[in-house]
Amino acid sequence: MEQTNLMVINGNELPIEPEETILDVARRGHIDIPTLCHLKGTTPTGACRICVVEVKGARTLLPACSTPASPNMVVRTESPDVVSSRKEILRLMLSSGNHNCAVRGRDDSDWTQFQLRVAKDDDSDALCPVWGDCRLQDLAYRYQVTGEGFQGTPARYPMETVNPFIVRDFSRCILCGRCVQACNEVQVNNAISFGYRGAETKIIAAGDRPLKDSDCVFCGECVQVCPVGALVEKDVRYHVRPWETEKVRTTCSYCGVGCQLYLHVRDNRVVKVSGVDEAPNRGSLCVKGRFGFDFIASDQRLTEPLIKENGAFRKATWEEAIDLVADKLKGIRDTHGGDSIGVFTSARITNEENYIAHKFTRAVLKTNNIDHCARL
């Protein structure tokens, strides 16, 4: 090669930008290298090694997510060595916990026993709660790996279900550390970290306390980045399967940040919320945006117009209600002038609706008495 800012991946010459890793260059070139622990925008940890690739001249396989790309590098991303290394990693992961998705293999002798044990841990006989939405399952399928031949280790730590929002299922944790990166480097809440050592390793909040008694603020960033079923929203776990829902992108209705979010809808009901990886929030949300959506389907919602008679409300038709409002406002405007009427528009409604309220106030009521409470 003459040009020095090029590298070769699977036979394709690709340009390198400063400070890029092999993974960055590959992704820009639409070459798919699988990753598990890698989390965009955070320090690479090299924890899972699923992204290893073969680099010509290197003695060992190198992790693409943390190896800097350099000119004239020649890389193969799916060589036999790479594939067998990935298979081994996946086999170990699958056998290390309650990964009871179907990829575990059908007629292994420990199957029934294993499933029974997991069902007991889960307190459910349904398959894994994130079945169909799991990077480990995807990769196991892609590389045709099952947990066959491994006994499987029983769960070392019990599930944590004592907080209202997040279930922590340590038996499905592959210790990739993405949640730790998300909590410490993305949200900077510094609530969780790696605890204990060796086979005992566990993701813990300070002092190995439950999240609810820690610095955790339930932003749910960790849930969103967990590649497997180790962190799942409490209300979603076993209640919502990804293929049952449709996602609608919209803007959060709480504070003024305007986070972009997906409402996951099933049967005309919002059942889950996740962050969109775009400006302004780049995937992040807070506890209100992510978990505070029950008001939408609350049975306390107003569903009919109400008119007060003798101090009590009665249900009314739209026609009645609109007639009454229009007659009263018209009467007051015509007798006392528009300036005797005021309109509180709202920082909660849309731009279009504010515009309409403003037009109505000025053009119909003929007053400028319009304001909103947002400064309060």
Place this chain on the structure above:
Amino acid sequence: MTNTIADIEEADVILITGSNTSENHPVISAFVKRAVTRRGAKLIVVDPRRIKMTEFAEHWIRPNLGTDVAWINGMMHVIIKEDLHDKTFVEDRTEKFDEMKAVVEKYTPEHVESITGIPAEKLIEAARLYAQAPAGSIVYCMGITQHTTGTDNVKSLANLAMLCGNLGIRGGGVNPLRGQNNVQGACDLGGLPNVLTGYQAVDNLDAIKKMERAWNVTGLPTKPGLTVTKMVPKAHSGEIKALYIIGENPLVSDPDLNHAKKCLSNLDFLVVQDIFLTETARMADVVLPSKCFAEKDGTFSNTERRVQRVRKAVDSPGLAKDDWKITCEIATRMGYSMSYKDSETIFNELASVTPSYAGISYPRIDHEGLHWPCPTPEHPGTPILHGAQFTRGKGMFHAIEWIAPAEVADDDYPMYLTTGRVLYHYHTGTMTMKTEGLNERVPESFVEITRGDAQGMGIEDGERVTIASRRGEIQARVRISRKAVDGTVFIPFHFAQAAANKLTNAALDPISGIPELKVCAVKLSKGA
């Protein structure tokens, strides 16, 4: 915000004041925390409470309540005296520097210390840090605006930013964080008594003519109207006879609630349009059910002036309707026909009469929102304001003297009360309190106090106490907290049962009409 949210991460120094960022704008707080922990930016927090953000700060500066103008003038005094200001910027881009300089002359660090309680050396260090930053960002929220001197506070922060040339650059700016999702949009689209959409003054006859033509009406009023905080008392005196309240719950969010309630009950006619039967809706003559954000199409404008899409995800319950449809039906029934096919049609109309929105359309913001001003369909939007020039040409310094808050602590009411929000709830709680988990985290109101103050009064953590001001009293549970500082208690205003706003002072900023929710005098007593 003059700058974008992402831009905060580019700042070298960030000055946060009057914003409990990690609880009220958690996602923005992550940008600040990342700037500090990952890029080495320095954070200055000026706040009466030891909020979470202080843990990330180089300096936590603790002013007495209601003394913001004093410390800001003090910082400017130091910066000018030490010749740290951006002379080129001041020369080329601003005016009235000398008037401002003359006023801040007497705000020596020692004088400022006597007003604010901030140690002189602390103020000097912070002033140097901010002034010497290549890019310094100022972030503020209601802790700055909800004062009788709120407008002065805001202008003072603008003074400080101009003095150091921190406007129109990446990582700089004066950045107010809006508390509610579409405050920006409500202000932009005419939800203010003195301006039409896009801040066109109601006495600007050209703008009025334009609207009259667009709307096909005559005789639009040109006299500025009343703010919320003026309309409420005028309901009491009878000058306001009817109110049409859309999606607001002033009976929890307004100051001096007991009085506000009396005012509203004096109305001839009250219509409330909302998604729940709020405290305010209960007082109405007619209640109109509306849709919530998940049931609507439209746009919101966020705190960085980015206009973003809202999309319908679910059907609305029962007979609830879009807020715009309800208003249009009332208008039509009153003899002025208003009808639109959908929210996009309305957007196109508002863009046609609002220069700063003129270039924005639904197709353009389908994937990513645009920052106004965006005057033409080709315009890329304006992420950073005041790039080469201020809207009014030159940036004007304001010479501002500090004025004491409307109410100060005395023998009868010896403690200060400040109010705000907590992470797990939002505004008057009508939305967040429908989620069990959020209630589990913060089930009820509380009064946050230091261990020392509590011990002095013989009060235990978790005990119920009565908090009284000149205007009313409430009961709440005591929460001894490291966030508190001696002499000042904090109560969140979310809870209707123990509404902090029964205590607060309705004294208004003469210009903005914003009440002094952040300072009043109270006393605590045992038992409830």
